[in-house]
Each structure stands twice: as structure tokens, then as C-alpha cells.
Amino acid sequence: MAKKNNNPQNLNKKLDDLAPDREHSANEFLTTDQGLRINDDTNSLKAGERGATLLEDFILREKITHFDHERIPERIVHARGSGAHGVFQVYESMAKYTKAGFLQDPSVQTPVFVRFSTVAGFRGSTDLARDVRGFAVKFYTEEGNFDFVGNNIPVFFIQDAIKFPDLIHAVKPEPHNEIPQAASAHDTFWDFISLTPESMHMIMWAMSDRALPRSLRMMEGFGIHTFRFINAEGKSCFVKFHWKPLLGMHAVAWDEAQKISGKNSDFHRQDLWEAIESGAFPEWEFGVQIIPEEDEHKYPFDLLDPTKLIPEELVPVMRIGKMTLNRNVDNFFAETEQVAFHPGHLVPGIDFTNDPLLQGRLFSYTDTQLSRLGSPNFHEIPINRSINPIHNNQRDGHMRQQINVGKSSYHPNTVGAGFPQQARIAEGGFTSYEERIDARKVRARSKSFMDFFSQATLFFNSQSEPEQNHIIDALRFELGKLETVAIRERIVGMLAKVSTVLAAKVAEGLGMAVPEVKEPLNHNYGADANPADYQDQPKKQIDKSPALSMANSPKDTIKTRQIAILAADGVDGASLKTMKEALLAHGAQCKLIAPHGGAIKDAKGSVLPVDMSFLTAASVVFDAVYVPAGAKGLLDNADAIHFINESYRHCKAIAADGDGVDLINETYVGPKLKKGKGDATAGVIIGKGDLSKDFIHAIAQHRFWEREKKDKVPA
Numbered sequence: 001m002a003k004k005n006n007n008p009q010n011l012n013k014k015l016d017d018l019a020p021d022r023e024h025s026a027n028e029f030l031t032t033d034q035g036l037r038i039n040d041d042t043n044s045l046k047a048g049e050r051g052a053t054l055l056e057d058f059i060l061r062e063k064i065t066h067f068d069h070e071r072i073p074e075r076i077v078h079a080r081g082s083g084a085h086g087v088f089q090v091y092e093s094m095a096k097y098t099k100a101g102f103l104q105d106p107s108v109q110t111p112v113f114v115r116f117s118t119v120a121g122f123r124g125s126t127d128l129a130r131d132v133r134g135f136a137v138k139f140y141t142e143e144g145n146f147d148f149v150g151n152n153i154p155v156f157f158i159q160d161a162i163k164f165p166d167l168i169h170a171v172k173p174e175p176h177n178e179i180p181q182a183a184s185a186h187d188t189f190w191d192f193i194s195l196t197p198e199s200m201h202m203i204m205w206a207m208s209d210r211a212l213p214r215s216l217r218m219m220e221g222f223g224i225h226t227f228r229f230i231n232a233e234g235k236s237c238f239v240k241f242h243w244k245p246l247l248g249m250h251a252v253a254w255d256e257a258q259k260i261s262g263k264n265s266d267f268h269r270q271d272l273w274e275a276i277e278s279g280a281f282p283e284w285e286f287g288v289q290i291i292p293e294e295d296e297h298k299y300p301f302d303l304l305d306p307t308k309l310i311p312e313e314l315v316p317v318m319r320i321g322k323m324t325l326n327r328n329v330d331n332f333f334a335e336t337e338q339v340a341f342h343p344g345h346l347v348p349g350i351d352f353t354n355d356p357l358l359q360g361r362l363f364s365y366t367d368t369q370l371s372r373l374g375s376p377n378f379h380e381i382p383i384n385r386s387i388n389p390i391h392n393n394q395r396d397g398h399m400r401q402q403i404n405v406g407k408s409s410y411h412p413n414t415v416g417a418g419f420p421q422q423a424r425i426a427e428g429g430f431t432s433y434e435e436r437i438d439a440r441k442v443r444a445r446s447k448s449f450m451d452f453f454s455q456a457t458l459f460f461n462s463q464s465e466p467e468q469n470h471i472i473d474a475l476r477f478e479l480g481k482l483e484t485v486a487i488r489e490r491i492v493g494m495l496a497k498v499s500t501v502l503a504a505k506v507a508e509g510l511g512m513a514v515p516e517v518k519e520p521l522n523h524n525y526g527a528d529a530n531p532a533d534y535q536d537q538p539k540k541q542i543d544k545s546p547a548l549s550m551a552n553s554p555k556d557t558i559k560t561r562q563i564a565i566l567a568a569d570g571v572d573g574a575s576l577k578t579m580k581e582a583l584l585a586h587g588a589q590c591k592l593i594a595p596h597g598g599a600i601k602d603a604k605g606s607v608l609p610v611d612m613s614f615l616t617a618a619s620v621v622f623d624a625v626y627v628p629a630g631a632k633g634l635l636d637n638a639d640a641i642h643f644i645n646e647s648y649r650h651c652k653a654i655a656a657d658g659d660g661v662d663l664i665n666e667t668y669v670g671p672k673l674k675k676g677k678g679d680a681t682a683g684v685i686i687g688k689g690d691l692s693k694d695f696i697h698a699i700a701q702h703r704f705w706e707r708e709k710k711d712k713v714p715a
């Protein structure tokens with residue numbers, strides 16, 4: 001049976017391309033891989049009913065052999081991922097800057113496949129690890145595939161790709177005992193970081209709430225490196241790429257993240273899947289920061305240094321198009337697991353710069369697919385196949401699919417009448433940007449990269465107070481897990497270079513003094529290099545960049561937010577219905593949670609189906625909680641009380657109608673209420689009748705983080 005097409009826009013070229021490879025078994029017989037119909041798939045062939053299995057049983061052997069080989073190596077990084085199909089459309093032609101075909105015509109929809117991921121954990125690890133998220137987009141353009149292979153953080157840990165294996169070895173589980181899984185809170189990671197001060201800007205991001213997204217649909221994406229746009233006249237400018245989520249950027253609390261990992265380790269994957277299945281298609285605007293060639297050296301950082309960002313206040317992000325994810329995969333392995341990205345998959349009009357991190361990546365991605373997917377023919381796997389037909393003289397290899405017709409497999413040739421032929425530029429032929437190079441061959445780093453802390457400081461200073469507190473707590477947690485005291489001391493010493501306040505607060509939490517760092521901070525240079533050339537040379541940045549704080553993210557929608565409604569037998573049906581309908585009308589999703597599964601009866605005897613019992617539900621997988629009037633049946637329910645306390649601790653919006661407040665009074669929150677009234681500014685809505693307007697506004701604020709430091713909630 002064909003998969004339901006819930007959006008007419010899905011009728012795009014890539015989906016047409018995938019169609020012949022889809023297998024639908026409805027109304028079909030079971031067969032072997034050779035198409036032989038199977039009569040008995042339950043019993044192997046034996047010498048008598050109680051006898052040994054016969055080697056002759058080719059049906060058994062085929063099935064078991066296939067099973068034995070069903071796993072491929074997982075990605076060395078970004079192993080845990082979730083993918084979806086969609087489309088991209090540019091708002092207006094970008095011809096002024098680039099000749100890239102998919103950025104010319106606003107009426108053209110370009111199919112895309114997106115894979116989000118965590119970096120350090122294995123394939124089965126939790127979605128809620130404190131980690132960078134991968135944000136990879138394959139654009140199936142008419143000119144071939146363009147891969148955007150970015151992250152949800154705009155900078156990176158290291159400046160040169162040659163350190164990537166070291167970084168990853170350090171962050172992955174430690175090699176002797178393979179502990180801990182999907183976590184950076186261990187000695188080897190922080191040991192490496194403490195010797196690599198260039199990582200400190202990225203560390204600020206990784207310790208911030210950016211590393212704990214509420215949803216993959218609520219995080220930004222960044223190309224990180226500076227790339228080039230080239231227009232039809234051959235004129236180039238520099239460009240930084242951004243994805244801006246239309247639902248805003250939001251995060252969960254660390255305590256919550258850890259609990260979600262236990263309650264539902266597929267939380268992000270399921271959230272993405274369900275949003276798309278329900279037709280609430282996630283959307284991002286594609287943004288560019290354009291830097292004219294002549295401004296290359298205008299800023300207090302090097303555009304080629306991937307540990308630096310360009311503050312949006314200096315170069316605004318121009319939103320040039322929109323991506324909508326509108327279709328889930330048919331098969332996780334065939335699509336999400338086998339998709340192969342590569343930052344070197346370019347189209348005419350886009351090119352690289354000499355960022356040394358990017359340059360190293362250009363080798364790594366194809367190379368890794370050879371062992372991961374097992375063949376140089378991985379581009380023929382349906383999800384990787386370009387919609388622009390492939391014609392070249394590459395031949396053979398494991399699992400070749402294409403049947404190349406004809407005698408010629410070389411260029412130039414006459415026996416094939418000269419085909420396939422090279423394309424002129426006017427015919428779409430790709431040419432690299434003709435950058436002037438006049439240099440000595442050296443193993444070295446530019447002095448313009450030797451500024452390790454000033455943008456880390458900019459980031460920290462640009463955060464709201466709750467965000468700063470989260471960074472401090474994250475560092476206390478991570479460093480508190482270290483076994484080697486000297487590593488902890490080196491890091492706290494380095495933090496003092498970012499902010500003395502930050503270092504002092506982290507040190508206080510760890511019960512130590514901020515050490516003075518006497519040794520040279522940087523250990524990341526060659527054996528014969530002059531250490532003095534590799535020391536920090538701070539450059540004055542702008543003081544603050546409001547765009548770096550998630551507190552300034554738009555907070556104007558409750559679309560797709562998950563709202564828990566707590567009720568038991570005897571609930572006031574109207575109180576429940578009025579709120580539920582208002583929430584649904586604003587695009588939120590509601591679940592009725594009760595002491596038991598099945599159904600409850602409201603005060604008038606109407607039957608209300610229960611979505612989850614307190615046993616299968618948990619406050620941490622919801623955004624807000626509502627207690628309708630008629631809450632008597634919950635007053636002595638410890639799970640309901642815990643649910644409210646925990647929601648309060650995680651700073652979520654809470655509402656109670658009428659005598660629903662009696663349940664609130666049983667919790668930690670009760671004594672906080674002044675004369676039984678709520679406090680809309682603190683996200684606690686108490687009243688009688690239709691409270692939906694205030695509650696919806698409160699949910700849209702996402703969280704009331706200021707509660708955190710005041711309240712010691714027992715949850």
C-alpha cells in the first residue's frame with residue numbers, strides 16, 4: 001500500500017525517484033530473496049520431526065545469513081540520528097550573490113532530506129545527552145546534491161581538522177572500560193579541553209542550554225565555516241549559513257534532561273516523528289550573513305577561524321528562504337541510517353574557503369562512507385541518489401546498481417562519440433573559485449587565530465541571568481565528575497580568562513579556589529614551534545550580542561506543545577473541555593492523565609477516555625499542566641502531587657480551575673499562592689472559569705526560569 005501523502009507538495013522529484021525502490025508487502029506472498037514463494041516460514045527442514053536440521057535448507061540459510069549481516073558500522077560521530085523529508089523554497093532570487101540554481105526561483109521547490117543527530121553517543125544512546133546536535137541537510141537540486149553539514153552551535157572546538165580524531169577520542173567513552181555513554185563529563189574530554197584553549201568558546205555553548213534542546217524543531221542550525229557565494233559574473237563574497245526555527249529556540253532543564261533520558265530516551269526522535277505525522281510540519285528559515293570580499297580583514301577575528309562567529313549585530317542575518325519537513329521516512333535504516341552527507345557536495349555558485357577545519361573535513365566524509373556503507377557506490381543508494389542523472393566513467397565496485405551501456409568507459413573517447421562530455425560553465429559545469437594563492441608550504445597556524453577567550457566572554461556576557469546560572473551549574477556538574485583534580489584545576493583556571501565571576505562561581509560549587517594559571521595555557525602546537533606564537537592574544541569584541549541569548553527567542557506560539565491535563569473520576573467535564581478545546585485550537589496537544597488507564601467518568605457521568613495513567617506519564621515529557629475543577633479524586637494521589645511539584649521545579653506553566661486549586665494546595669506550590677490566587681507573571685494561573693487566555697500566554701513563554709534559584713522544590 002502506498003504511504004499516505006499528507007501534503008500535495010510531497011509530489012516532488014526526489015520522492016518520485018524513491019518510489020520504485022519502495023517495497024509494499026500488502027496482499028503479497030512471502031518469498032525468498034530469489035522470488036521463490038515460501039510455503040512454511042515457521043519450521044526448518046529436518047531429518048524427521050525431532051531430527052537435526054539439514055544443511056540443504058537453503059531457505060533457512062538465506063534468512064539466517066541475511067540476519068547475521070544486518071548491521072553496518074555506526075557513524076564514528078553523530079551515530080544517533082533522526083531524519084525526515086521536506087522541501088526548500090527561496091523567497092526571492094539570490095542571483096546578486098550566487099548562481100546556485102536552487103537559490104534563483106521562488107516558485108521552485110527543492111526536495112531535501114534532513115538528519116539531526118547527537119555527536120558523542122552510540123546509535124542507541126539517549127536523545128537528551130548534553131551534546132552538540134548535528135544539523136545536516138541534503139538539497140536534491142537540479143544541479144546535483146548540495147549538502148549542508150552543520151551543527152546547532154555556530155562554532156567548533158578546534159581550529160584544524162588534524163585535531164578532530166583527538167577531540168573525538170577524548171569525548172567518546174573512555175577506551176579501557178567504555179564509560180560513560182553519551183556524556184562529556186569525564187576525565188579524557190576535559191583533559192583534552194584543558195590543553196586546548198581554542199575550545200573555550202565552544203565549551204561555553206556546549207555547557208549552555210543550547211546543548212539541551214526542547215525539540216529538534218526548536219533549535220538553530222549553522223554552517224559554522226565561512227563559505228563563498230559566486231555569482232554568474234564570477235564575483236565572490238563570503239557567506240555564513242544559518243537555520244532559524246519558526247517555533248523559536250527553547251531548551252529543557254538539566255535535571256529534566258536526565259529524567260527524560262530514563263522516561264523516554266527517544267524523546268526528540270518521537271517528537272519530530274509525531275509532529276510530522278500530525279501535520280504540524282517543522283519549519284526553518286534559511287539565513288545568510290554576507291560579507292563582501294573587501295571586508296575580509298575588517299573584523300577582530302579571522303573569518304577562516306571556525307571557533308569564531310560573526311555577531312548578528314555586526315552582519316545581520318538575511319532570511320532568504322524556508323525549509324519545511326513534511327514527510328517521515330518509510331524505513332529508518334534505508335533512509336536515516338544510509339544517508340551519507342559530505343560538506344564537499346557542492347553546486348555551482350557555492351565554494352569553500354581555506355578554513356583549515358573545513359579543508360580537513362573534505363577528505364573525511366567520503367572516506368568514512370567507504371567503510372560505513374561498504375562501497376564506492378554508496379551514491380547509488382536511493383536516499384543518496386541525485387535527481388540529476390549520473391553519467392561518468394566510474395565503474396564497478398561492490399554492489400554496483402547502474403548498468404552502464406556501451407563500450408566506452410573513459411574520457412576522451414571516440415567509440416562513445418565523445419560522451420559523456422564535459423559541460424561548459426554556461427551549461428552548468430562546475431569550476432572552483434579562482435582564488436589567488438602565493439604561499440610557503442608550512443605546518444603552522446595563523447597568528448590571527450590566536451584569540452581563544454574573547455568570544456567565549458562575549459557569549460557568556462550575552463546570556464540572561466538564568467542562562468548564565470545554567471552554564472555555571474553545567475560546569476559544576478561536568479567538572480564535579482572528574483577523577484583527576486589537576487584537570488579540574490586547569491579548567492577552572494581557564495574559565496577565569498572567560499569571566500572571573502564564572503570561574504569564582506564554578507569554583508565555589510566545586511569547593512575549591514580559582515587556581516592561578518602559571519604554565520602556558522596552550523599545549524596545542526608542534527614540537528618545534530615557538531610556544532609564544534601560540535599564546536592567547538585577546539582582541540576586543542563587541543560587549544554583548546543579544547542574538548546569542550535564547551531568552552530573546554520569539555515566544556509567540558504554543559503550537560505542538562504537550563499539555564498534561566490531570567483528572568480523576570468526578571472531574572468537571574466542562575472545565576476540562578473548555579481548556580482542552582482552546583489549547584487544541586492554538587495547535588497544542590493535550591493528554592488526559594488519570595490514576596488508571598481506560599476511562600474516567602466526569603461529574604455528570606460522561607465517559608472520558610484516558611490517554612495515560614500516572615504510571616506511564618511523567619511531567620518531564622510535558623510543557624505545562626492543567627488541573628480542571630473537580631479534582632477531589634486526586635488530592636491523596638502522590639503521583640499527581642509529584643507531577644505538579646516537578647512541573648513547578650522545571651519552571652513550567654501551571655493552571656488550575658475552581659477547586660482544582662485544592663490539588664495545588666497539596667503541593668509545594670500551594671503555600672506560595674497569595675490568598676489562593678495565582679501569579680500570571682510567574683506562570684501559575686489560578687482562577688474560576690475559562691483560564692485559557694492566560695494559560696496559553698504562559699505556555700508560550702516556555703519557562704519561568706527565575707523560579708529556579710528561589711525555590712527549593714522537593715521533586
Ligand code: HDD
Pocket residue numbers: 075076077078081115116117133134135136149150151155156160161162164223224225306339340341357360361364365366368369
Ligand atoms: Fe563531521 C559526520 C558536522 C567536523 C568527520 N559531521 C558529521 C555529521 C554532522 C557533522 C552533522 C552527521 C551527518 C549525518 O547525519 O550523517 N562535523 C560537523 C561539523 C563540523 C564537523 C559542523 C565542524 C564544523 N567532521 C568534522 C571534522 C571531521 C569530521 C573536522 C574530520 C576531519 N563527520 C566526520 C565523519 C562523519 C561526520 C567521520 C561521521 C559519519 C559521516 O561523517 O558520515 O566523516
